[in-house]
Amino acid sequence: MDASGLVTLDDVRAAARRLDGVAVRTPLVPAAWAGGELWLKPEGLQATGAFKLRGAFNAVALLDGDARARGVVTHSSGNHAQALAWAARAQGIAATVVMPDAAAPVKVEATKALGAEVVMVPPPERDSRVRELVAERGLTFVSPFDDARVIAGAGTVGLEIAADRPDAGTVLVPVGGGGLISGIGVAVKALAPGTRVVGVEPELAADARDSLARGERVAWAPDDTYRTIADGVRLPVIGELTWEHIRRHVDEIVTVPEDAILAAMRLLAVRGRIVAEPTGALTTAAFLAEPERFGRAVAVVSGGNADPALLARVLTRSRARTPRPASR
């Protein structure tokens, strides 16, 4: 980290060394079918089906001996839960995950199957329960996104993009809490300064776009962000630490409508042969809306944990609907 607490290229490179042989070195997959120069970065190929494994593994690897003995804790009902459970087990460390008591049983079971202890709480008690576990058991909290170790791990996605396609005009990255785009921004702006880093949000959860426009963190009402099908980015506000990275490294944030997300899921499966969850399809949806605008583009397909019934439904549409243009 630098003097202001921001993640540096050296932090990302150190994370890459820790992740060597652990994370899948995902290739860039050509997607000429998208109507322009597009490459996909299929992070669903990671062991837990999403890029989250990179940040979680890096955070666990950076614990000191005492912290390792006590274990880690987080709150998540999504990909970070399984990522932290996986990363902890891989390094012989105990993991506890606080989940809302309405979480889907399949996600609870998947996290338990990776060896984590799952603590179910009513949603309003989430943060206080995590604090209790930190205080009572000495667990180390690993945020899903607002943590320098997690941002550095996610940044390895950007290292790989800059190595494989230093001539990219744009890298498109989904934005929820902002950890992924923060890390990618650090790596890409350092190694390929000519590449634009563009965030993508659903129209129905565009708090990061509003934050960038206003120059300060803007929160949406949680109920509003829950309208989008892209459950990986249903967050009312980006993090404090991620905001400091985003305001420095992100050029623009675009938004896409819900039907464009589903159309992109279908095309990723049928033409790209990649299973993407809705959040993973956001960036392809943004490209498809304006294939000429982003130049030579890389779309980070952040994860592949799609509900099988939803995937079946998008596949049985007679054809993908024409996406509406992304708003700016």
Add this chain to the structure above:
Amino acid sequence: MDASGLVTLDDVRAAARRLDGVAVRTPLVPAAWAGGELWLKPEGLQATGAFKLRGAFNAVALLDGDARARGVVTHSSGNHAQALAWAARAQGIAATVVMPDAAAPVKVEATKALGAEVVMVPPPERDSRVRELVAERGLTFVSPFDDARVIAGAGTVGLEIAADRPDAGTVLVPVGGGGLISGIGVAVKALAPGTRVVGVEPELAADARDSLARGERVAWAPDDTYRTIADGVRLPVIGELTWEHIRRHVDEIVTVPEDAILAAMRLLAVRGRIVAEPTGALTTAAFLAEPERFGRAVAVVSGGNADPALLARVLTRSRARTPRPASR
């Protein structure tokens, strides 16, 4: 090629140099969900959705100047058709593809969209029409499998496996005409001689298994091989050249029933986040039947051009059926 006309490791290495920056360098994807030590090689990520691009591109790259000016021809209604069209266009060469007049319109259009001329014929006239095109227009025939240039290109899959996992106990490879397993056999047996090369066929199209058992090429009735859903391996007999490779380099051929193929397609999508066509799912089906038998295994997922309706159907099964054991 060596003195007996067989492909050598040097041929495969030369193909790899030609394919650098052309074929996607596919990673090995961990698949702990399969109940053992399994890695997947997702060749559906290639631009045309299958490994076939490797052999076709290598064959076109090896043409001399006169042959390049005249162009190439093949017969295929499957992945080789699009692969040859793609490879020819990428190298500025004309491609002609002879297809059965009952070929699915979507496959005809996809091949035309890649710039190839498509010649529709009644199935019995397939070979004679290709011979006419070779005689009349001086086109070079590029077999889907029985061609040293195609085998060498396919062998680059094996080079990558041997580099990434030299300690693999088994490499599982689908067998249709035999080009892929021939090439992989050359590379793997030269670089990782401790790795077993195991072919996988549907129970309903097991001519290669019978050939290996009898020590000579055994043909099945074409109507019989057409019963399997794995359309990439519906061939009544392996090639003459591929047979010479298979008898030297392949340790064993196992077979899987139809329901196990569909169950593997489902698991590849839901747990592996990979779209596989039925032929691409053969090897995972074989592993799932006996996860303990193959040791540390790599399953080549040869292609991802699945019919969207079929993929939707396997996804809406309430759960994957338990595959029956593979027969030997």
